[in-house]
Amino acid sequence: MCELLIFGGTTEGRLLAEHCAKSGIAADVSVATEYGAELLPEGVNVLCGRLDTSQMTALMLKNRSAMVIDATHPYAVEATRNIRAACEAASLRYLRLLRKSLAYCGKTVNNMNELIELLNETDDTVLSTLGSKALTELTNVRDYRKRLWIRVLPSDKIVEQCRELGFDTAKVIQEKGPFTAAQNAAHLKKSRARILVTKESGETGGYSEKAEAARICGAEMITLARPAESGHSLEEIINIIEKELKK
Secondary structure, eight states: OOSEEEEOOSHHHHHHHHHHHHHTOOEEEEESSHHHHHTSOTTSEEEESOOOHHHHHHHHHHHOOSEEEEOOOTTOHHHHHHHHHHHHHHTOEEEEBOOOOOOOOSEEESSHHHHHHHHTTOOOOEEEOSOGGGHHHHTTSTTHHHHEEEEEOSOHHHHHHHHHHTOOGGGEEEOOSOOOHHHHHHHHHHHTOSEEEEEOOTTTTTHHHHHHHHHHHTOEEEEEOOOOOOOBOHHHHHHHHHHHHOO
């Protein structure tokens, strides 16, 4: 039986996994992608693949871990909702690991509808760093094939999705982050975008570097605000598991 079940795929999840490996705490780490699995340390059991609520519940009932740590991305609202529901179904303790937040730069919108409305008020070229999950909603941007550049992870599947949705694949930048300010600036210059759209992904997600690139290039930055949630810092999570699992 593993003492911890960690849902990761983030820097914080990797750091927690590394702590478990060094401390001798048995942990299963569930990630959605092979890229996320590649970043994890030896000494933890890696589970790769997207899971729905019923699959998560089955995994929890099989493992009977002492607790479940949700270290998914701050914007992965559906994943967090599914993990919470699975923990309730399996009667397991749930802890949310929060990423440290930063002050917003430029304009802020609360949801995708507000973002689309704002982008439709201008004819400027836009560079979106929201990732592939936002692609469908971004098709509501006026003249999106002409105006939108998209930055996503390298993936033939994502490029095919862009093509099916009508995006100009010549305007799809496929690169892995995190990106430096210089790299972000290079993408802004390549796209000639006057607007940079992003999430507040924290220091580990390169938010400051995006803001600096926008300043350097004189581009407007629009941030999709984080969903409100409560939880614990990485340090607090480590203290909890050290106290409760290493008695």
